[in-house]
Amino acid sequence: MNPIEFRLVFRTLPFLDAHADEPDGVLCRRTAPEPQYLVWEPGAIGELFRADGEHGHPGSRSFRPLLGPRSLLWQEGERHAAYRRVLGTPLRGRRLQDYRAMIGATVHAAIDDLPAGRVFGLADWTRGLALRVMATIVFGRADDELLDPFARWMDRALGSRYRTLAYRYLRGGLPLPGRELDERLVRAAREAAAARPSTLAGRLLAADGPFADLDDGELRDQIVSLLFAGHETTASTAAWAVYWLDRHEAIRSRVLAELAATTDDGFSTEQVPLLQAVVQETLRITPPVPAAGNRVLSRECPHSGGKLQPGTTVTPSIYLAHHRAESHPDPHRFDPDRFLHGRVPADRYFPFGGGTRHCLGSQLGQLEVRMILAGLLRRRELRCVNPKAGVPQLRGHAMAPSPRLRVEVLSCLD
Numbered sequence: 001m002n003p004i005e006f007r008l009v010f011r012t013l014p015f016l017d018a019h020a021d022e023p024d025g026v027l028c029r030r031t032a033p034e035p036q037y038l039v040w041e042p043g044a045i046g047e048l049f050r051a052d053g054e055h056g057h058p059g060s061r062s063f064r065p066l067l068g069p070r071s072l073l074w075q076e077g078e079r080h081a082a083y084r085r086v087l088g089t090p091l092r093g094r095r096l097q098d099y100r101a102m103i104g105a106t107v108h109a110a111i112d113d114l115p116a117g118r119v120f121g122l123a124d125w126t127r128g129l130a131l132r133v134m135a136t137i138v139f140g141r142a143d144d145e146l147l148d149p150f151a152r153w154m155d156r157a158l159g160s161r162y163r164t165l166a167y168r169y170l171r172g173g174l175p176l177p178g179r180e181l182d183e184r185l186v187r188a189a190r191e192a193a194a195a196r197p198s199t200l201a202g203r204l205l206a207a208d209g210p211f212a213d214l215d216d217g218e219l220r221d222q223i224v225s226l227l228f229a230g231h232e233t234t235a236s237t238a239a240w241a242v243y244w245l246d247r248h249e250a251i252r253s254r255v256l257a258e259l260a261a262t263t264d265d266g267f268s269t270e271q272v273p274l275l276q277a278v279v280q281e282t283l284r285i286t287p288p289v290p291a292a293g294n295r296v297l298s299r300e301c302p303h304s305g306g307k308l309q310p311g312t313t314v315t316p317s318i319y320l321a322h323h324r325a326e327s328h329p330d331p332h333r334f335d336p337d338r339f340l341h342g343r344v345p346a347d348r349y350f351p352f353g354g355g356t357r358h359c360l361g362s363q364l365g366q367l368e369v370r371m372i373l374a375g376l377l378r379r380r381e382l383r384c385v386n387p388k389a390g391v392p393q394l395r396g397h398a399m400a401p402s403p404r405l406r407v408e409v410l411s412c413l414d
């Protein structure tokens with residue numbers, strides 16, 4: 001491991017913060033065995049995502065075995081496009097209405113469990129809630145007997161940065177779920193497909209669709225990928241947003257006033273524009289996925305300081321792009337108003353990645369966070385009891401608030 005990689009692995013955020021404003025916006029991680037770069041310069045990001053269909057998407061060494069070798073995240077060509085068609089359509093636009101009542105009920109049931117005086121771990125609470133929502137979307141129900149071991153496995157693999165690194169560098173890879181959990185996930189997906197065709201498992205295995213004959217191994221990889229990608233990210237965003245609103249009383253008051261003026265549950269962005277801006281700013285300042293997936297360049301990628309050559313592995317750095325002062329003045333200040341006046345260009349702000357790999361759940365994730373925040377703010381008065389613990393914890397490739405960050409329910413407002 002060279003000194004740059006060492007600092008990236010062991011002092012990730014201080015290292016990134018020290019580089020965000022470098023004019024080239026390109027940083028060499030290593031030159032051998034193959035060249036690997038972090039990229040965040042807007043010109044290079046735009047170019048990279050525009051030609052994304054031509055680049056390779058191999059995933060990372062530690063993540064690939066975790067989600068499985070045939071996860072849609074590293075499939076290419078027509079098969080990848082077919083996965084996106086089948087799974088992406090129900091996750092955007094008007095189809096999201098289908099999930100509104102379920103998300104609302106899940107959010108409110110979780111809030112019911114928060115009596116006055118309760119002190120709880122914020123990141124764990126949002127993670128449990130988001131996993132239930134995602135499981136219901138995938139299987140049509142949230143079965144604790146399946147979700148508890150799944151969450152325990154995720155925590156064993158990603159819950160402690162030092163453990164994750166020890167697994168990766170000393171034991172040769174992150175722990176896998178094991179045959180029993182794999183089989184239960186596959187069984188749950190096949191049962192859901194037979195009984196509830198409108199679930200994601202049902203759409204995936206539809207008899208008239210391209211994946212009717214999916215074997216158990218490939219099915220397992222997609223189910224794990226959906227559960228993982230669909231809950232860690234949303235949960236981290238919701239937890240960060242609660243933290244930022246706790247730190248910024250004036251903004252919280254404005255959001256409360258916005259919520260008081262509507263009966264909307266957070267679903268419709270037009271009804272709660274400031275709440276949506278809070279979500280967008282949270283995704284900017286504390287992006288739950290600090291780096292998009294690796295790309296292996298199939299052709300030259302120009303940037304302001306030169307050109308990256310074909311064969312180079314490139315990681316688009318979301319965190320660095322979001323903390324570049326030229327793109328986001330005073331980047332460490334939480335300021336949702338940045339998003340109230342016009343669009344921020346996609347080559348400077350891309351919490352959901354881009355190109356042919358743009359996140360399939362970007363609309364779902366944001367609406368879920370808005371609904372969690374609207375429910376919590378309306379029904380509970382909260383206070384972070386140890387805000388100094390509001391420091392990022394890297395969970396594999398995701399960035400959540402530290403599990404030590406705790407919140408107290410000061411009063412119930414309902």
Ligand code: HEM
Nearest residue numbers: 073229230233234289292293352353354357359360361365
């Ligand atoms: C706020 C929440 C979320 C954030 C910040 C987020 C972020 C991301 C990012 C950065 C990528 C990689 C894109 C790239 O490499 O260019 C991604 C991919 C993906 N996300 Fe999300 N995500 C969120 C929620 C969700 C949800 C709710 C789902 C539900 C299914 C989901 C499913 C996926 C899938 C399937 C991919 C892989 C797409 C592909 O490779 O074609 N995500 N997401």
